[in-house]
Amino acid sequence: MKIVVKLGGFAFPLKINEELIKSFALKFRELHESGHKLTIVAGGGEAARVYINAARKLGASESFCDQLGILVSRLNAKLIIASLNELAAPKIPESLDEFQSLLPLNKIIVMGGLQPGHSTNAVAALIAELIKADLLINVTDVDGVYTKDPRKNPDAKLLEEVTINQLQEILSLNEVKAGTYKLLDFLAIKIIERSKIPTWIINGKNPSNLIKVIKGEKIGTKILT
Ligand code: UTP
Numbered sequence: 001m002k003i004v005v006k007l008g009g010f011a012f013p014l015k016i017n018e019e020l021i022k023s024f025a026l027k028f029r030e031l032h033e034s035g036h037k038l039t040i041v042a043g044g045g046e047a048a049r050v051y052i053n054a055a056r057k058l059g060a061s062e063s064f065c066d067q068l069g070i071l072v073s074r075l076n077a078k079l080i081i082a083s084l085n086e087l088a089a090p091k092i093p094e095s096l097d098e099f100q101s102l103l104p105l106n107k108i109i110v111m112g113g114l115q116p117g118h119s120t121n122a123v124a125a126l127i128a129e130l131i132k133a134d135l136l137i138n139v140t141d142v143d144g145v146y147t148k149d150p151r152k153n154p155d156a157k158l159l160e161e162v163t164i165n166q167l168q169e170i171l172s173l174n175e176v177k178a179g180t181y182k183l184l185d186f187l188a189i190k191i192i193e194r195s196k197i198p199t200w201i202i203n204g205k206n207p208s209n210l211i212k213v214i215k216g217e218k219i220g221t222k223i224l225t
Pocket of ligand 1: 008009043044045046066073112113116118123183
């Protein structure tokens with residue numbers, strides 16, 4: 001299968017968790033060796049937010065802050081490349097064209113952000129659309145999509161499936177600012193909707209969940225398109 005994995009910001013705390021990156025690398029290797037074509041999109045994580053907040057206080061514009069977030073996501077992508085060694089394409093694509101030019105290498109392609117104005121979730125959706133991916137997996141630190149933010153509302157319920165409309169409603173309260181494009185941003189949702197990309201949101205605190213969702217086990221939240 002052609003699989004795009006967005007590895008969320010939780011995997012990139014300021015104090016880098018090499019063990020977590022290593023355990024994801026093992027899963028990526030396993031998937032690659034069993035014949036799946038993988039693209040990994042790294043989020044910006046805590047460092048992106050630290051840099052963005054500092055630059056904002058220094059007077060930077062939102063698009064400048066977005067660019068900082070993109071740079072940090074590419075640094076995180078480099079860490080994944082380091083953990084995958086020769087299995088990964090050595091270059092981080094900075095455009096869809098560059099991404100396509102790496103496809104013949106038959107390696108795992110690892111990348112970060114592309115353009116200001118959206119999140120790495122939108123990048124993952126754009127890549128999934130471009131290659132007609134069989135699966136887009138958004139790896140986060142929550143079990144899936146809840147009726148409300150589970151960190152703030154203990155009565156929030158986990159949804160096994162969510163329609164695009166429900167998703168838009170749940171996410172409508174989120175801000176659209178550098179560093180705060182939560183879970184899925186507007187562009188990501190629109191791309192998933194227009195190309196009916198099979199999309200799952202899963203908890204990556206246990207990296208084995210990645211294998212489970214690919215095997216078709218009921219896990220996380222499926223987006224109905
Ligand atoms: P993300 O917001 O996607 O990373 O990118 P994250 O914080 O790790 O996301 P979660 O937690 O998994 O949802 C970091 C920041 O980089 C900028 C945005 O400001 C974004 O908030 N960015 C990223 C862009 O402007 N364009 C991109 O293509 C990617």
